[in-house]
Amino acid sequence: MALKWKTAIVVGASSGIGADIARQLASQGCRVALVSRREAELKQLAAEIDQSCGSGTALVYVHDVTCYEAAPALFQQICRDLGGLDVIFYTAGVMPRIRPDEYDFEKDRLTVEVNLLGAIAWLNEAAMRFAAGNGGTIVGISSPSADRGRRGFPVYGATKxxxxxxxxxxxxxxxxxxxxxxxxxxxxxxxxxxxGMDKLPMRISSQSAAQQIVRAAAAGKQLAYVPWKWRPIMFVIRNIPSFLFKKMKI
Ligand SMILES: NC(=O)c1ccc[n+]([C@@H]2O[C@H](COP(=O)([O-])OP(=O)(O)OC[C@H]3O[C@@H](n4cnc5c(N)ncnc54)[C@H](OP(=O)(O)O)[C@@H]3O)[C@@H](O)[C@H]2O)c1
Structure with a gap:
């Protein structure tokens, strides 16, 4: 199925969910700008996309989202190179491993810088452009871990x-x-x-996640759990009384 979008930016496109979102968008008729730090991975993905969807479908931009001051000019350059912008996906993210008794400020700072400040640096630019042009779609990849302060990854959950x-x-x-x-x-x-995280329930492939994410965003949903089953599950988890939640190892 062809999308109404013709031009897209994926920030955090070099692996995982972002790479598969880029593949999805390209396969449905979008020109896509691939943004992140690892040049070799981005170039390999661009070559794969160009081979299956046509030369020039994917454009590569090497960028570290913690270089906030570079975002506005790069955003403008990408919009010029693409010949417009219909949608932006901010998928860049980190979740450093932490022990249950660990409080490491450097890991926490990096998590805030990539997951939150990088998102603000890029999506503020998109907001200004889309508001002026009266149209466009902004997609942010959050997480169910935003819904409750769980013991495992305090700052990751806080950034989401x-x-x-x-x-x-x-x-x-x-x-x-x-x-x-x-x-x-x-x-x-x-x-x-x-x-290496072996106890994750209902794990799905990143291809399946990307397919569901692009579908939900194209349908104009404002909030989507992927897969949808996480919505009722998180409703229950959000409503567990605190005195019980403290005792639960989730
Ligand atoms: N996997 C899950 O179970 C899951 C669940 C819920 C939400 N999420 C969210 O989904 C998003 C994608 O995660 P993923 O699972 O696909 O992880 P991933 O495969 O590790 O991908 C993370 C992406 O973020 C980019 N990135 C990290 N630091 C960056 C930086 N400083 N500058 C630019 N780009 C940076 C990486 O690119 P470079 O290293 O090339 O820079 C990579 O493309 C994240 O926001 C994550 O929090 C994941």
Missing amino acids: AALDNYLESLRNRLAPHGVRVVTIKPGPVDTPMTK
């Missing part, structure tokens, strides 16, 4: 909760301009981020 709130604010600001803002919450997905 803050991202949820930021995306909701963008949605409310941009609705009068006809701009859609989509929050996606995937459950466990088989990617380099979750490699």
